[in-house]
Every structure is written in C-alpha cells, then in structure tokens.
Amino acid sequence: MNRNPALRDALFAAIVLILVLAIPMLHRSPAFEDFIIRLSAMALFATSLNLLVGNTGMVSFGHGMFYGFAAYAFGLTMQLTELSLPVAALFAVALTTIAAFVVGAMCVRLSTDYFAFITLAVQMLFFSVIVSWQSLTGGDQGLRGGIPRRHILGFDLGSQLHLYQFCAIVAVLGLLALRHVSMSPFGNTLRMVRDNAERASFVGIVLWRARLLAFTIAGGFAGIGGVLAALFVSGAYPELADWPNSGQAIFAVMLGGINSFLGPVLGAMILLALNDLVQRFTEYHGLVLGVVILAFALGLRRGVLDFIHLVWSKRAR
Amino acid sequence: MDFNALGVCFTTPACVVTQATSGLIVGMLLFLVAAGLTLIFGVLKIVNFAHGTFYMLGGYVAYSAYAATDSYALAVLAGAVAMALFGVLFERVLMSRVYGSNVLMQLLVCYAVVLIFDDIVKSVWGPEFRAMGMPAAFQVPPLFIAGGVVPPFYAVLIGIAALIAMVLSLGLSRTRLGKTVRAAAVNPQMVSALGVNTTVLFAIVFAIGGGLAGLAGALAGPVRSLSPGMGFSILIEGFIVTVIGGMGSIAGAMVAALVIGLVRGFGTIGFPGFTDGLIYIVMIGILVLRPQGLFGRPL
Numbered sequence: 001m002n003r004n005p006a007l008r009d010a011l012f013a014a015i016v017l018i019l020v021l022a023i024p025m026l027h028r029s030p031a032f033e034d035f036i037i038r039l040s041a042m043a044l045f046a047t048s049l050n051l052l053v054g055n056t057g058m059v060s061f062g063h064g065m066f067y068g069f070a071a072y073a074f075g076l077t078m079q080l081t082e083l084s085l086p087v088a089a090l091f092a093v094a095l096t097t098i099a100a101f102v103v104g105a106m107c108v109r110l111s112t113d114y115f116a117f118i119t120l121a122v123q124m125l126f127f128s129v130i131v132s133w134q135s136l137t138g139g140d141q142g143l144r145g146g147i148p149r150r151h152i153l154g155f156d157l158g159s160q161l162h163l164y165q166f167c168a169i170v171a172v173l174g175l176l177a178l179r180h181v182s183m184s185p186f187g188n189t190l191r192m193v194r195d196n197a198e199r200a201s202f203v204g205i206v207l208w209r210a211r212l213l214a215f216t217i218a219g220g221f222a223g224i225g226g227v228l229a230a231l232f233v234s235g236a237y238p239e240l241a242d243w244p245n246s247g248q249a250i251f252a253v254m255l256g257g258i259n260s261f262l263g264p265v266l267g268a269m270i271l272l273a274l275n276d277l278v279q280r281f282t283e284y285h286g287l288v289l290g291v292v293i294l295a296f297a298l299g300l301r302r303g304v305l306d307f308i309h310l311v312w313s314k315r316a317r
Numbered sequence: 318m319d320f321n322a323l324g325v326c327f328t329t330p331a332c333v334v335t336q337a338t339s340g341l342i343v344g345m346l347l348f349l350v351a352a353g354l355t356l357i358f359g360v361l362k363i364v365n366f367a368h369g370t371f372y373m374l375g376g377y378v379a380y381s382a383y384a385a386t387d388s389y390a391l392a393v394l395a396g397a398v399a400m401a402l403f404g405v406l407f408e409r410v411l412m413s414r415v416y417g418s419n420v421l422m423q424l425l426v427c428y429a430v431v432l433i434f435d436d437i438v439k440s441v442w443g444p445e446f447r448a449m450g451m452p453a454a455f456q457v458p459p460l461f462i463a464g465g466v467v468p469p470f471y472a473v474l475i476g477i478a479a480l481i482a483m484v485l486s487l488g489l490s491r492t493r494l495g496k497t498v499r500a501a502a503v504n505p506q507m508v509s510a511l512g513v514n515t516t517v518l519f520a521i522v523f524a525i526g527g528g529l530a531g532l533a534g535a536l537a538g539p540v541r542s543l544s545p546g547m548g549f550s551i552l553i554e555g556f557i558v559t560v561i562g563g564m565g566s567i568a569g570a571m572v573a574a575l576v577i578g579l580v581r582g583f584g585t586i587g588f589p590g591f592t593d594g595l596i597y598i599v600m601i602g603i604l605v606l607r608p609q610g611l612f613g614r615p616l
Contacts, residue, residue: 059420110604112420113364114560114608117600118604120553122601124597125594258421287436290436294411296425297422297425297426298415298426301422
C-alpha cells in the first residue's frame with residue numbers, strides 16, 4: 001500500500017476542495033451551493049457520529065444535542081457579545097467539547113443499549129431546556145434576530161458564494177482531522193475496544209477513558225457542524241437538537257456504511273438529495289423515504305460504501 | 318417552577334385525587350405500551366422502534382370501527398386484534414430478516430415502517446387531529462372521591478389496564494406458554510433444541526406486544542386526540558418506562574409507568590412547561606445510579 005497514508009489523505013482532500021471551489025467559477029447554481037452548504041454541516045455531523053458508531057461501537061442516539069448546542073452557543077455568543085466570528089465559533093466549539101465531556105462522563109460506563117437510551121434522554125432533556133428557557137433561547141420559535149458581523153478573513157458570509165467557500169473549506173479540513181483521528185494509534189485503540197473490549201482492557205487500555213475521549217472528540221466535531229448549520233439558517237432552532245435530527249445522522253451513517261470513513265458523507269449526500277427530490281414531487285415524502293430505506297436495509301443489508309467494498313474484495317479474490 | 322402551588326395541591330385532597338387519577342391513566346396507557354416493548358426485548362433482544370406505530374394504528378382502527386359500529390367495546394377489540402395481526406406480519410415480513418444483524422439495521426427497518434405508516438395514516442385519515450369523543454355509555458356524571466373529580470371512563474381505563482397487568486403476570490408465571498416465553502428469554506437456542514418452534518413463539522410474542530399497543534391506542538381514543546405523530550411521543554415515553562423499570566421486566570414496567578404517570582400528573586402543577594424535562598431527569602438519575610433499571614438483571 002501507500003507509504004504515507006496521511007499525505008495521501010491530504011492530497012485527496014486538497015483535490016476535492018479545489019474541485020468544489022472551482023465549480024461556482026464555471027457555473028453558478030444557487031440550489032447546488034445550498035446543497036453543499038447543508039451537506040458540509042451534515043457531513044461533519046454524521047462522520048463525527050461514525051467515530052462513535054463505526055469506530056468504537058458506541059451507538060449514541062443523542063448526537064444531535066451537540067449539533068444543537070453548538071448552534072445555540074454560537075448564535076448566542078454572536079448576539080450577546082462583541083466577539084468576532086472566528087473567536088465566537090471557536091468558543092462555541094470549545095464549549096460544546098466541554099459539554100460532550102461532561103455528558104460523556106455520565107454516559108460512557110453504560111453498556112450498549114442503555115448507553116443509547118441515556119444519550120437519548122440527555123438530548124431530550126437538553127431539548128426541553130431549550131424549549132422552556134424562552135427568555136434566553138426564544139423557546140420553540142428558535143433563536144431569532146440573525147447572526148451579526150458575518151465576516152471572517154475577508155469572507156463576507158452574508159453572500160452565498162462566500163458562505164459556500166467557507167463551509168467547504170471548514171468541512172474538508174474537519175473531515176481530514178477526523179480521518180487523522182480515525183487512522184491514528186488512538187483510532188486503532190478504539191477499533192480494538194469495539195471488537196473485543198475484554199481483550200482491550202487486558203492489554204491495559206482503560207475502557208472508559210478511551211470511550212470518553214472518543215465521545216468528547218465526536219461531540220466537538222459535531223459542534224463544528226452545528227456552527228455551520230447556525231450560519232446557514234442564520235440562527236438556531238430547537239429542531240437542531242431534537243431526536244429526528246440525531247436520527248438523520250444515524251441514517252446517513254447507516255446508508256453510507258459504518259465501516260468506511262467516507263460512508264457517512266455519502267449517506268448524508270443520499271439523504272439530503274432524497275429529501276430534496278422527494279419533497280418536490282409529493283407531500284408524502286416519509287412514505288417514499290421509508291420505502292427507500294427499507295430497500296437499502298433489506299436489500300444491501302449494509303451501507304452503500306460497505307457494500308461496494310464487499311463486492312470489490314470478493315471480485316479481487 | 319411553582320413549589321407553592323405544588324404544596325397547596327398536596328394539602329388539598331381534591332387536588333391530590335384529580336392529579337393522581339390523571340397521572341394514573343397516563344401511567345396505565347404507558348404500561349400497556351411498555352409491557353409489549355419490554356416483552357419483545359426480553360425474548361428477542363430486539364428494541365422495537367416501531368411500537369409507537371402499533372399504538373397509533375390501534376387508535377385509528379378503533380376510531381374507524383367506532384364510527385362504523387357505534388360500539389366502543391367492539392372498537393377496542395378491533396384495535397387490539399388488528400394490531401396483534403399487524404405485529405405478526407411486521408415480525409414475519411420485516412424483522413425476522415434482520416435478526417442477528419446490527420442494532421442500527423433493526424432501527425433503520427423500524428424507522429422506515431414508522432415513516433411509511435405515518436404517511437399512510439395521513440393519507441387515509443387526514444393530517445389534522447381527530448377526536449373520537451367520549452362513548453355514550455360513559456357520558457354520565459363524574460365520580461367524586463374526596464372532592465376530586467374522576468370521570469368514570471378513567472376508572473374503567475385504570476381497571477382494564479390493571480386487569481391486563483394481572484393476566485399478563487399470571488400468564489407468564491403460570492401457563493405453559495408463559496413459561497416457554499420466559500425460557501426463550503434466557504436461552505432461545507436451548508428452547509428450540511427442546512422442540513419448541515421458536516419461529517412461532519417469536520411471532521406470538523410480537524402478536525401480544527402489538528395487541529397490547531393497539532389496545533392502548535384504542536383506550537386512549539376517548540381521552541387523547543389522534544394525530545399522525547402520536548406514535549412517536551408515546552414511543553419515547555415507552556422507552557423511558559422500559560429503561561427505568563429494567564428492560565425485560567413486566568413488573569418494572571408497571572412500577573416505572575406509574576412513577577412517570579404520577580410525575581406527569583403532579584409535575585404539571587409544580588413545573589408547568591417542564592414536565593418532559595422532569596421525566597428525563599428522573600430517567601437519567603435512575604440510569605446513573607442503577608444502570609440496569611429498577612427491576613433489571615445486573616449487567
């Protein structure tokens with residue numbers, strides 16, 4: 001194989017980034033740019049979830065809470081203080097990482113099913129706090145008033161093109177960092193914890209510490225996605241932290257494939273495209289989406305990229 | 318938060334009775350839903366995310382049956398039986414294909430079913446809220462217990478749910494089928510090796526679970542409105558109940574359902590607008606202190 005996988009990944013990321021940035025120079029399409037902006041938030045969200053689900057074997061049902069938390073933290077910081085956008089964004093992500101650490105400290109010792117439920121419960125608690133703390137968050141109306149001072153390093157994020165470029169850069173860099181985490185010795189430790197927790201603890205890995213670290217990192221990266229989402233919707237809404245949003249991330253992960261790094265990105269693409277497409281043709285978009293998901297789940301029995309990998313390796317043999 | 322109002326309520330018997338009964342009916346409906354969930358999990362180790370759909374469909378089937386026959390008893394029966402059949406169908410056609418695969422794959426299949434049937438309900442019965450209305454037999458003056466108002470239907474609902482709980486626990490502990498089900502919960506391979514047809518057994522478990530959820534939906538008809546999203550909210554609460562009680566434990570489901578029901582009943586007075594949050598706090602607290610739930614086997 002390749003001698004320097006990190007360099008290969010960086011090269012791949014650079015090529016993708018250049019391609020994505022070049023597209024608007026050749027052809028402007030608001031719908032496409034919209035799609036990429038939403039995809040960049042969703043891709044970070046889903047891929048960070050997969051660090052838990054695919055890499056570590058921790059099924060979290062409450063990942064949306066960090067996505068929503070970051071969106072609110074970012075929106076509120078921008079509205080209530082005079083901090084500039086990059087500082088506020090970093091602050092929001094840092095705050096989200098701390099929140100993930102605290103929630104993780106409470107949850108990671110529980111076994112699979114109970115872990116799933118307690119993360120769900122913490123998320124629902126967070127959701128009801130948002131909805132009932134009207135004076136701060138605007139309740140179920142969401143955080144209104146927009147996000148002021150949308151400038152960063154010469155980018156004016158009020159313009160769609162600049163937001164598109166900014167989101168693409170952040171998403172690609174974020175994904176590259178996540179790739180790095182997943183390929184690092186720590187990433188291998190997490191895979192070992194997933195495959196055989198008992199053996200991992202015999203060779204001296206402190207299980208809860210490894211899981212907590214993974215949970216914290218995943219929460220932080222979901223936070224970056226949340227900041228992008230807040231920029232896109234120009235505010236924050238309780239729905240960002242609600243159950244269905246966590247569900248979307250889980251489906252993106254499952255549709256794309258949990259054992260491939262880019263699986264969740266592909267899954268997010270499929271899910272977003274499917275949502276857009278179906279909504280245009282019928283009001284019963286749940287019906288169509290449900291049938292498609294069933295076809296995937298019962299037909300392929302795994303995500304698309306995992307399926308391709310399987311077919312590929314069979315043919316190679 | 319209004320501790321004053323809560324204190325006043327606790328010192329007036331009328332308020333205690335009213336809030337306790339409204340809490341009890343919530344708890345009893347939750348118990349019926351959670352009992353099926355916990356039974357299915359106990360035997361098949363499957364978390365049935367489509368359980369709320371059974372509840373919703375049960376409510377709508379009962380609604381239509383009531384409109385057609387004008388008999389509430391028939392409507393309840395129709396809701397329960399239809400959902401028992403639906404449970405078998407769901408297990409045979411879909412879930413049996415993902416036994417043994419990733420939990421998330423099962424979640425995916427269930428969620429697809431939820432999406433599909435939410436839309437089917439929307440197209441058949443319409444997206445707006447529907448009210449079944451109180452059946453004529455129960456349109457009588459309410460009972461007064463210690464000054465608190467208790468509509469007779471509430472008393473009947475609580476009675477039915479309590480009866481079901483008894484039948485369920487006696488059936489599980491005394492009958493041959495119940496013993497087989499409990500054995501299958503511990504070791505399905507062994508049960509199968511001893512000559513029990515586990516395929517049929519699993520279908521029966523889904524039929525019971527589906528039937529209970531359908532029954533709950535039908536019973537909820539007169540006291541709650543029907544809407545295409547109703548399955549989801551009851552599903553979350555059903556999960557909370559099973560998790561607090563301990564997954565696989567019927568007795569635990571009963572206790573937890575009552576706890577949640579009463580927290581809801583009195584929470585609306587002490588913490589208006591934050592009752593949901595209160596319930597999640599109870600759940601998180603119990604999970605942190607006792608991860609296997611109140612009645613669950615230690616992990």
